[in-house]
Amino acid sequence: MNTRIQIRQMKNEDIGMVFQTLEHHNIGKPMDYIKRCWEENKSGERITLVALYDQSFTGWLHLLSQSNYPYFADKGIPEINNLDVIPSQRRQGIGNALMDAIEQIAFDKYGIVGIGVGLYYDYGNAQRLYAKRGYIPDGRGMFYEGRQVEPGSFVRVGHDLALYLTKDRTI
Template sequence: MNTRIHIRPMTGADVESVYRSLDQFEIGKPLDYIARCWEENVSGRRVTLIAEGENRFAGWLHLVFRSDYAYFAERNIPEINNLDVLPPMRRLGIANALMETVERIAFDRFGIVGVGVGLYSDYGSAQRLYAKRGYVPDGRGLMYLGEPAKPGDYVQVGHDLALYLIKERA
């Protein structure tokens, strides 16, 4: 399939259609979260990019200018988060196109960008994508609920267990 990918900034008109599109494929993003993302775009706290393929919503990605992850926040490293591509649109280069665009924004403004990635199989595609794009661990090890996991700790494998990665402008 030859799909033309178009990347653009989110608009207020996208809130409802993004919700419906994600919900259709059981990608759990509450409507109030999507609306909050839009509000943070308006206030300048984040940039949300929308990917369209075949003239319809295909995925999205966010760049948060002040990360909740303390290590990034203290070093003024913006964080990429919430990369979603709809299942029928995967393996068409959409995630790479979103990443290319968001990295350009981050590098122009900060010279660096970070991302946290989950460690179980649901995140396998993201792990591979970030590695192929040149992201490296930030050197702080595994984080659980935003805090370093220490030797001997028991942590729950889930969305709250992550490895944070960084990439600097080449």
């Protein structure tokens, strides 16, 4: 384990640091979104973990207790959401450290966890990471804008086209 990486739950005082760091590295997340994440942490709807590398913010990851993906919502499967690691700190084990920590939380409480991943090249690293970590497709095919893609239909390839995967604690 890399002792330079610290993973902890988000605090109120992290809001500005998260916004500024992500903005500086062109991973812009609106301030309203970051504040909403914090509010959802307080209400228990979301758990947000932040990663510090040498005491500097370098990434974050969320666990949604109630997924927006219908199958996960119906089955009570929490969803890992929005993994961001600043580009200059990638390949240091930060993403895996965040995933280890959030999976442990999910497995302790639910025994299973789900995640959605985009299907075009920008998501290539995430696709490989999730496969290496033992995530498997949930068997329901692709979803576009929250709806299952039917055979013969046309969809726009972008951030709204995803495949959903699951992993349970036995893997």
